[in-house]
């Protein structure tokens with residue numbers, strides 16, 4: 001449904017994306033994850049036909065981005081990371097403008113606008129001026145305008161950025177709804193936890209290179225060998241720290257000395273974890289609590305970018 005083959009983009013002498021290969025099947029919600037400047041928007045803007053590739057190319061809904069851009073545009077609802085809304089325009093007029101641009105006949109426009117306003121819970125704002133809407137509402141309106149031509153593919157560049165936690169949850173619920181409606185969704189974010197429970201697959205990109213890509217369960221399976229333990233001790237904090245640091249399977253340690261808490265990442269199995277706990281006890285470290293943290297997408301990203309998972 002969405003494919004990039006050896007896609008690369010240079011801005012002058014600067015390579016923003018080296019060589020990206022990506023395949024997103026129909027019906028998936030794909031999380032495109034990476035830090036600022038990783039190359040997410042560049043790849044997304046290419047798929048939305050707004051940029052030319054320097055190398056390689058891609059297809060959306062079976063159409064070549066380079067050779068069939070109009071067909072791609074009709075297949076895609078694109079939400080940019082920064083979008084403007086026009087002054088002096090009412091909510092319904094804003095949507096009508098895009099409906100006209102997409103060639104939706106006059107006889108159907110009113111019904112289409114009514115439907116998307118209802119879906120986005122904006123019906124009560126229909127006659128309000130766009131520039132008077134809150135940021136969350138503007139974001140929802142922008143999402144609404146990506147839907148007026150009922151595209152099978154949605155490409156959303158950080159749709160929840162700048163929103164408060166409640167508005168983020170609303171956007172997430174909406175994305176799940178859109179997926180149920182059969183849309184294929186590519187959504188970018190650098191806030192990984194935002195995507196964890198709604199994406200079916202993820203791709204982790206850094207400095208224009210895809211570090212990991214696959215169904216979310218596969219990504220979790222690949223990192224399962226990395227165990228994250230939170231160990232809280234009553235005393236002998238320094239001894240505990242030195243035991244943990246000298247553990248060969250330990251690849252990362254983080255401390256909160258005031259709370260006597262050590263968070264460590266081990267590349268080991270159950271018996272390795274048990275052996276470490278036994279070693280602490282044998283060295284008179286009184287362990288107050290021990291918990292194993294399920295890796296969040298945040299952790300996955302840190303592991304992948306540190307080269308701990310391949």
Ligand SMILES: Nc1ncnc2c1ncn2[C@@H]1O[C@H](COP(=O)(O)OP(=O)(O)OP(=O)(O)O)[C@@H](O)[C@H]1O
Nearest residue numbers: 011016034035036037038039040041042043081190
């Ligand atoms: N028009 C441009 N001219 C020159 N360099 C650019 C241009 N657009 C992007 N870049 C550079 O390309 C790199 C990738 O940028 P891009 O916007 O694709 O990253 P991103 O992953 O979307 O980041 P963010 O999360 O901050 O939006 C960055 O180093 C950026 O400065």
